[in-house]
Amino acid sequence: MxxxxxxxxxxxxxxxxxxxxxxxxxxxxxxxxxxxxxxxxxxxxxxxxxxxxxxxxxxxxxxxxxxxxxxxxxxxxxxxxxELQMPQTPEAWQEVAQGFEEWWNFPHVTGGIDGKHISLRNPPRGGTHYFNYKKFYSMVLLAIADASYKFLYVNVGAIGSESDGGVFAQT
Structure with missing residues (x-):
């Protein structure tokens, strides 16, 4: 290693x-x-x-x-x-799903998704937009990974006060 x-x-x-x-x-x-x-x-x-x-x-x-x-x-x-290649064809998505089924015994899964609040100083004129429910200023990183932990999609920059559903809807 x-x-x-x-x-x-x-x-x-x-x-x-x-x-x-x-x-x-x-x-x-x-x-x-x-x-x-x-x-x-x-x-x-x-x-x-x-x-x-x-x-x-x-x-x-x-x-x-x-x-x-x-x-x-x-x-x-x-x-x-x-390295950041989102599958573009149904066959490529099938390959991702096959990886989840073979490695983790999760059939019909096409990606693992999670978000992370990245702590930051409140930007000038940021107001409370970046203040999150965890009580600090942040920006949200949202990522989707395949079964072998390789990123398929990454989105950084959503404001910390936005809900998970709101961040997902804008990706």
Whole structure:
């Protein structure tokens, strides 16, 4: 498993390097693409704050606050077409359903769906739109996955106060 993860990490770095690599200047040394990807993946996996990550990676928190969003956008752009593929034909949907029946003994299931509230600061002029029933400001991530946990569909950006049914209806 460890060898697989190293290979996957190397593949991600190789794919995104042309887009996130910065030039070394007279004033500063750039942060290597591998370190940018490592910081981003650690942030996504663990959910540590930028302040906490600055001690682990020896990179200032304000720099990390720029690295993480940029690297996320780049990873999404690099993998979107091959990794996030919603089935388009009845046969493709049958294949997804077959996976659920074979792996999990759930017949006639075409996807597992769930949502997650992503905590955030209330945006300017956000009012109470982003304030959710859990009593914090958030944005909703909604995802559908197949039987092998691969995402078929992802929607991020619904306001936190919206109901699950409302978020689903807008996807």
């Amino acid at each position: 460890e060898i697989f993860l190293r290979g996957l990490f190397s593949e991600i770095v190789e794919r995104v390097t042309p887009y996130i690599e910065k030039k070394v200047t007279f004033w500063r040394k750039s942060i290597e693409p591998g370190l940018r990807v490592a910081i981003t993946l650690c942030f996504l996996a663990v959910g540590d704050s930028y302040k906490s990550l600055q001690y682990s990676f020896q990179v200032a928190h304000n720099t990390i606050s720029c690295i993480v969003p940029e690297t996320c956008r780049t990873i999404i752009a690099a993998y979107r077409d091959e």
